[in-house]
Amino acid sequence: MVEDANLTVDPVDEAFDVLFATLLDPAVLIDPARDRFVAANPAALRFLGYDEAELREMSPADIHPHELSRIDAFFRDILREGRKTADDLSCRLRDGRTVPALIRADVVRRAAGPRVLIVIRDQRDHQLARLGGAVRQLAHDLKNALSTAQLVCDRLAAHEDDKVRLAAESMTRSLERATRLCAETAQASRTGPASAPERERFLLADVLEELEVTVLDPGSTARRLVDASGDAVILDADFDQTYRILLNLARNAFDAGARELRIWGRHDSTGATIWVRDDGPGLPDGMRARLQTEKHGVAGVMGTGLGLSIAAELCRGHGGALELEETGPEGTCFRVTLPAPA
Incomplete structure (x- = not known):
């Protein structure tokens, strides 16, 4: 010019x-x-x-x-x-x-x-480098804090009360998962996106058992999580990432006012599909319109909530997708697809 x-x-x-x-x-x-x-x-x-x-x-x-x-x-x-x-x-x-x-x-x-x-x-690369350093420091400090909590769980695991031991086992699994997330976050801040899912074969019921311990208050009847699959559903996926997908959807639903969450699935040679339906008030009109457009699917809309974005990203990592199947005054249903490995 x-x-x-x-x-x-x-x-x-x-x-x-x-x-x-x-x-x-x-x-x-x-x-x-x-x-x-x-x-x-x-x-x-x-x-x-x-x-x-x-x-x-x-x-x-x-x-x-x-x-x-x-x-x-x-x-x-x-x-x-x-x-x-x-x-x-x-x-x-x-x-x-x-x-x-x-x-x-x-x-x-x-x-x-x-x-x-x-x-x-x-200056974007410079800012990302500074952010990466801050994330690594935060991940390191969190890992140290989680290690202290792990020591308490180890002591509770020897408790004479069966319920206390079961709760300690669940807490230990959550702490191990959080520690791995800290390590993955620190690594991602250096090298970019996390590696591919570590696939294994497991039952959807196993994930729901751990999810129930996490999202439901002990002794409370205000919330219910129902395994509506009927038959056993076998998944070939990353257990922890599948748990995180369902955890984000469950927390979103209960935070929005849902009282019951029904989860079911099916599997065949092509992979597995999981449905998550709640009885909440439905998604707000603005969010619903954005999610249902072809240009802005769940995977591409960051403004619809961090939980949905995380769940969608984990689905994409498996080669699948998180899709809004329906929403309205009687509740919302999401469909999770986890294709079988090629």
Whole structure:
């Protein structure tokens, strides 16, 4: 994108234009008198997503819509000092995403007048690295705390009361699962998404037995979890991940006001299907509309709740899916598919 193409370019401007166009980082030129972009290199056009004509009609405030006072102060400092660096600004791209950025600015002299050269450095990788470090530290601290709780469970496992021993066994399994999650989280923060599910063959009833201990209050009749399968349902999947899928669906249902949760399944040579039906009030209209559109299935909607997102992600890891089968005033039903391994 060449600035003011109708003007005669002097040799200095011409040399600058060559360097400007070949910068690897996104770079733009701004006319401070008109508060408009007047040039952008190819990297900037790709990064911001605008074409040349669109960008010429825009001002810096258009890509920093929530930081107007800070942008004004930033440009005042540039014109007074000749250069400025800021690492706490962001750029709004054409597709609506807001990207954290490191901004370096210098005043340059052009034949058409002084211009502000802005070089943009995408900070997303840097922020992810910092987040990864924080996650690893948190996972480490949680693992230490869980180890202490595990010692208490080991003592309770020798208790003379059968109910106490059974509760200790359930707590031990939950703590082991939480410890593994901490380790997986720390590993994912270094290397990316978790590895493929560790498949084994087990009964759906075994998962529901552990789920019942987790989501139902001992001695309370306010909530019920019913295994409605009839026949034994054999699953070839990751036991812990299957438990997490059903746990998230169960907690969502009970938190929404459901009193009974019915879970059943079936299996054949292609894999297993599990249905989870509650008697709650149904999903809110806005959430229901988003879930039922082809463009935004459960797996793709982060705003519908973290529990559903986690469950959907775990289903996708198995090559399956989490789908909303129906919802209304009499309850909601989700379908979980876990295909057999190829």
